[in-house]
Amino acid sequence: MSEIHRGAPRRITVVGEEILTRRCREATEFGTPELTRLIEDMFATNHVAEGAAIAANQVGVDLQLFVWDMRDEWGTRHTGHILNPVLDDLPADQRTLLEEPEGCLSVPGPYRVVARPDRAVVRGQDQHGNPIVVEGRGYFARCLQHETDHLHGRLYLDRLTQRERKSALREMAASHDEVFARRAARSSSAASSS
Template sequence: MAIREIRLFGDPVLRTVCDPIENIDDGVRALVADLCETVDMEGRAGLAATQIGHTQRAFSLNIDGAVSYVLNPEIVALEGEPVPTGEGCLSVPDLWFEVMRHPRATVRGLDLDGDEIVIAGEGLLAQALQHECDHLDGKLYVSRLDRQTRGEAMRRIRQSNWF
């Protein structure tokens, strides 16, 4: 297990559509351990494999101090009309914008034993499920912003000290 470096906006791996995990082996177990250890810090709600340089469909969550993970996550339900939700991203540090997110979400995937798991929730959990699934599909939250706000986000990214 290791706390991994977070890949930042501009890194091509963040635009990669992740491959499904076909076999749960020691490499996948190590990936999950790294995802869980890296997300287990204050201020971190979720972490996708791409954010630590992997292109397998897996993410970890840290909601209300409970760390979990999902392999091969798939959104199976989005409920309620999308509402503006304040959102940030570890791969786009120090920026915060309103993104349209559904208030309730359900994800189905696998655990390390290959058993099906379902995670459903509202609020921060629903937001994190949507955000992390976006990452695994090669999308960053700034791509969901309206044109004017996306332009402002890009300007602020270019001016940041990390870009």
């Protein structure tokens, strides 16, 4: 994806930072060089961090935007971005609740089981303000829901019991240095190859 090579990795916010706990502001300006640069930087950041997707507040920007570049369980690659995403409330007969492990770039290290529907439909806009609809199943659906949660100030930790949340935070603290060292090495490697 060309955005990866044009963008510059940014620092990823971590659990405890205020920007991750509040609803992001709606995008009202489209097609600007600043928005293009942000999208490119988010793709680069996601790539360096070995993520599936990343929301704007995860790079410290208060904006309803997320990008994704990932493969689902069937091997299909999904790549794109969406501004002002709204998840459709799908009827129960059109979805199945799946309990699957979930991680987060802003909670480096731990994965925990989170129940989410196996299907998602998200409506929003592209970087030029054009309306778009993104549909996902399985892992891609989980990704769309997880990132939309971010823009509402929610982390996957907020969907866990208090005991599971504390356990995940302890695990994060124990693996923090290793995860950030790996990200720094990948960032240096990406910078030297561009």
